[in-house]
Amino acid sequence: MPLPPPTPAATTATPPSVPPSAAAPRTGTAADAVALLAGRRVTALTGAGVSTDSGIPDYRGPDSPPRNPMTFQQFVGDPAFRRHYWARNHVGWRHMRRTEPNAGHRALAELEARGVLVGVITQNVDLLHEEAGSVDVIDLHGRYDRVVCLSCGHVVSRASLDRRLDELNPGFVESVGAAVGDVEIAPDADAVIETTAHFRVADCERCDGMLKPEIVYFGENVPKERVARAFAMVDAADALLVAGSSLTVMSGLRFVRHAAKAGMPVVIVNRGQTRGDPLATLKVDAGTSEVLTELSRSLPPV
Known part of the structure; x- marks a missing residue:
């Protein structure tokens, strides 16, 4: 949410590691989650793990390689870092455009349509919740399909920037392999490419300012208004469901x-340990697609 990719991220440049749980949560199954959430309105908080079944690897899952994400300070302060990022993103974002929602995304959309789900707060930038049909979605860390000028604030689509980058770098995508599946893709539409020294970066067409994906990097803060809307969405529910997030960042x-703190039940569905486990009412160590599908199948309308 990135050289390594700038992660769509949080409020600190270096994310802490997941510490050992201070208290073990109650562990259970999808059926236990159904029993706990039945009759309650739920807000969902999702992370990269909810999109892995769509072919987008996560950052911190049990099988994820080590990553050292680029920070906002590196992006704005080092032209070489910035050039390397845009070269990789120019390839990787094409993969993001081809991804499709999986069963977990569709299950959350169905729960919202039936009145069980208040809405989704997602740490992802892939827009798969919206594509699956979810209506009330807060893209906490931004979205991969828009680019903003850091000088004048002008926002353009990533598709329009793609056309400009193609004109500035003819044949670049073909030179690194037109089949993006051959290149390692990261969750923020970045891709691992070694040769980027000659890549030409596009500036803002209005003021020649620096362009940046409309994604929150490490070292940036999530906009206050967005955070306030997310807290309000949590408060509007009777329970919080976390799906596919290690909760490593604040x-x-x-x-x-x-x-x-409000005494609200918290259900965490994630493969492996999370930083929120000591606060969970119930922890389900399983894949999000299977568990969310079961919740959609079994939870009655509220």
């Missing part, structure tokens, strides 16, 4: 802390 963990 931008997501704060909502779990908020819900737990």
Whole structure:
């Protein structure tokens, strides 16, 4: 949410590692989650793990390679970092455009349509919740399909920038392999490419300012208005469901802390340990697609 990719991220440049749980949560199954959430309105908080079944690898899952994300300060302060990022993103974003929602995304959309789900707060930038049919979605860390000028604030589509980058760098995508599946893709539409020294970066067409994906990098803060809307969405529910997030960074963990402090049940569905486990009412260590599908199948309308 990136050289390594700038992660769509949080409020600190270096994310903490997931510490050992101070208290073990109650562990259970999808059926236990159904029993706990039945009759309650739910807000969902999702992370990269909810999109892995769509072919987008996560950052911190049990099988994920080590990553050292680029920070906002590196992006704006080092032309070489910035050039390397845009070269890689120029390839990787094409993969993002081809991805499709998986069963987990569709299950959350169905739960919202039936009145069970208040809405989705997602740490992802892939827009798959919207494509699956979810209506009330807060893209906490931004979205991959828009680019903003850091000088004048002008926003353009990533598709329009793609055309300009193609004109500035004819044949670049073909030179690194037109089949993006041969290139490692990261969750923010970045791709691993070694040869980027001659890539030409596009500037803002209005003021020649620096362009940046409309994604929150490490070292940036999530806009206050967006955070306030997310807290309000949590408060509008009777329970919080976390799906596919290790909750390593504070931008997501704060909502779990908020819900737990309010006495709200917290259900975490994630493969492997999360930083929010000590606060969970129930932890389901399983894949999000299977568990969310079961919730959609079994939870009655509220």
